[in-house]
Structures are given as structure tokens and as C-alpha cells.
Amino acid sequence: MxxxxxxxxxxxxxxxxxxxxxxxxxxxxxxxxxxxxxxxxxxxxxxxxxxxxxxxxxxxxxxxxxxxxxxxxxxxxxxxxxxxxxxxxxxxxxxxxxxxxxxxxxxxxxxxxxxxxxxxxxxxxxxxxxxxxxxxxxxxxxxxxxxxxLPRSKHAQSRLRLSYSDGRGVLRQALAECTSRRFAVDELSLDQPGQSRDTGTVTVTLLIHGPGSIGDLTSRLAEMEGVLTVSCADADTEHI
Incomplete structure (x- = not known):
């Protein structure tokens, strides 16, 4: 032009x-x-x-x-x-x-x-x-x-959010389930620390990685007695 x-x-x-x-x-x-x-x-x-x-x-x-x-x-x-x-x-x-x-x-x-x-x-x-x-x-x-x-890398982290009733040993069972399915827990954090005293419900976030099936793990945790909700998302990537 x-x-x-x-x-x-x-x-x-x-x-x-x-x-x-x-x-x-x-x-x-x-x-x-x-x-x-x-x-x-x-x-x-x-x-x-x-x-x-x-x-x-x-x-x-x-x-x-x-x-x-x-x-x-x-x-x-x-x-x-x-x-x-x-x-x-x-x-x-x-x-x-x-x-x-x-x-x-x-x-x-x-x-x-x-x-x-x-x-x-x-x-x-x-x-x-x-x-x-x-x-x-x-x-x-x-x-x-x-x-x-695409195949998932065993080093890729997933963010697992778990809500459960307090006082039933659910967290201990959940950690044992992660280990048995070849997942390593990199980080554990408690959401709203005072929540369990008021409602009897505890919500934790786990950063995990491993070669196991994250879908199978989530399904198994959802079936555990005392578990209220469980959700999982990739921790290292943006959901576009």
C-alpha cells in the first residue's frame, strides 16, 4: 500500500x-x-x-x-x-x-x-x-x-482436595491408600483450621505424584466411610 x-x-x-x-x-x-x-x-x-x-x-x-x-x-x-x-x-x-x-x-x-x-x-x-x-x-x-x-508423567503433580468427618481416622486411611497405589505425598495443607471445631468437617489439600491411576485413587477415596467430597486437578498446568 x-x-x-x-x-x-x-x-x-x-x-x-x-x-x-x-x-x-x-x-x-x-x-x-x-x-x-x-x-x-x-x-x-x-x-x-x-x-x-x-x-x-x-x-x-x-x-x-x-x-x-x-x-x-x-x-x-x-x-x-x-x-x-x-x-x-x-x-x-x-x-x-x-x-x-x-x-x-x-x-x-x-x-x-x-x-x-x-x-x-x-x-x-x-x-x-x-x-x-x-x-x-x-x-x-x-x-x-x-x-x-496424552500419557501422564509419573512426576506430574496432582492437587487432591478431600473433605471428611473429623474423628474417624479418615486422613490416615487416605494417606495409606495413596501409598498403596504408588503415590507420594509432597505436601499436605489444612483448609480453614477452625472449621472442624464448628462443623465437624475437615478439608485438606494434598499434592501428590506417582505412576498410579489418579482416577482410580479418587474413586476409592470417595467410597471410604466418612469422606464427604473429593476432587482432583493438575497442579502444574493451567486449565485453558
Missing amino acids: TPISLAVSPVAWWQPAVDLAIALVLSAAIGLEREIRQKSAGLRTHTLVGFGAALFMLVSKYGFSDILGDSVVLDPSRVAAQIVSGIGFIGGGLIFVRRDAVKGLTTAAAVWLTAGVGMAAGAGLWLLAVVATVGNFVVMLGLTSLAAR
């Missing part, structure tokens, strides 16, 4: 607006998926990131056409490089560590990709922006089920 100048047809002035509109729609589509999954960066964040990236690209392409000449030379790619660096600060703010679990990596990567989609739309590469958006949904929706079917 040639730089915009007063000599260009008025129709050409609509081109940047169309680029912005495409960036807005595609970025909002990515953000909508994150919003539905209740992530820290959702519809508005992703839309603004993609929309802003496209705006910066358009300013880089057309904003300095009135000062260009024989003695003035500009490199539009410098703005694109600064967008990539700047998005890193936003992505870094979405990643946090709780205990040994790192959360927010997928959402941060989605924000980074959204910036790329906005840059592509702002550069007039509409097809590339659309393909990247489709690729995002293939990864987010298609690869999630595939990752769940």
Missing part, C-alpha cells in the same frame, strides 16, 4: 479504517473465548490489545508521510518491534506463581498472539490475520482434548 497523501483518492482514506475494523473483530473473537473461560484477561483486554497494535501499525505506516523526503528516511518496522516488546509487559502481568504452580501462561500467550493479529490487520495482511485467528481456536479448542489424552 502506498503512503497516504493529499493526492490520493478519497476512497483510499477508508483503508486504515477497514484495517482497524478487521483487527477489532478478530481480536474480540479471541477475547470472547477467554472471557467465556473466565480468564484474567478476557474480551476487553484482548480487543484493546489487538485494536491498539493495529493502530500503532497504521500510525507507523501513514503517520509520517508528510515529512518524508530526500533527507528524511523512516523505518516503519521499528514500531512493530516495539509492539512486540511492549506486549511482553502485559503478558508478564498475567503470569503468577502460587506455591509450585505457574498460572496464566496460556492467557499471556493468547494476548501476545492477539497483538500479532492486530499488527497483521494493521499492515493490511488480512488473510494472515484471519488464519492466525483460526489457528488460535484450533489450539485452544482442539489441542485441549488432545493434551488430556
Whole structure:
């Protein structure tokens, strides 16, 4: 696309607006998926990131056409490089560590990709922006089920949350069951320490790992007398 100048047809002035509109729609589509999954960066964040990236690209392409000449030379790619660096600060703010679990990596990567989609739309590469958006949904929706079917590593930690009636020796039996099924308990924490005195119910969280079947262990614990609820989730990965 040639730089915009007063000599260009008025129709050409609509081109940047169309680029912005495409960036807005595609970025909002990515953000909508994150919003539905209740992530820290959702519809508005992703839309603004993609929309802003496209705006910066358009300013880089057309904003300095009135000062260009024989003695003035500009490199539009410098703005694109600064967008990539700047998005890193936003992505870094979405990643946090709780205990040994790192959360927010997928959402941060989605924000980074959204910036790329906005840059592509702002550069007039509409097809590339659309393909990247489709690729995002293939990864987010298609690869999630595939990752769940992959063999589980014996070193991967699981977070087991167990609620039971106090005074029945349930925790001792649960720990023995974990050991018998080749699971090692890495950490045990008591949720709401004063809860058992008020309700007679104790809730503990166990970090475990091992080559055994976590589904079989959960089912066996649920069948134990005195166990009220039991749930399990991966401790080292983000549920995207």
C-alpha cells in the first residue's frame, strides 16, 4: 500500500479504517473465548490489545508521510518491534506463581498472539490475520482434548482436595491408600483450621505424584466411610 497523501483518492482514506475494523473483530473473537473461560484477561483486554497494535501499525505506516523526503528516511518496522516488546509487559502481568504452580501462561500467550493479529490487520495482511485467528481456536479448542489424552508423567503433580468427618481416622486411611497405589505425598495443607471445631468437617489439600491411576485413587477415596467430597486437578498446568 502506498503512503497516504493529499493526492490520493478519497476512497483510499477508508483503508486504515477497514484495517482497524478487521483487527477489532478478530481480536474480540479471541477475547470472547477467554472471557467465556473466565480468564484474567478476557474480551476487553484482548480487543484493546489487538485494536491498539493495529493502530500503532497504521500510525507507523501513514503517520509520517508528510515529512518524508530526500533527507528524511523512516523505518516503519521499528514500531512493530516495539509492539512486540511492549506486549511482553502485559503478558508478564498475567503470569503468577502460587506455591509450585505457574498460572496464566496460556492467557499471556493468547494476548501476545492477539497483538500479532492486530499488527497483521494493521499492515493490511488480512488473510494472515484471519488464519492466525483460526489457528488460535484450533489450539485452544482442539489441542485441549488432545493434551488430556496424552500419557501422564509419573512426576506430574496432582492437587487432591478431600473433605471428611473429623474423628474417624479418615486422613490416615487416605494417606495409606495413596501409598498403596504408588503415590507420594509432597505436601499436605489444612483448609480453614477452625472449621472442624464448628462443623465437624475437615478439608485438606494434598499434592501428590506417582505412576498410579489418579482416577482410580479418587474413586476409592470417595467410597471410604466418612469422606464427604473429593476432587482432583493438575497442579502444574493451567486449565485453558
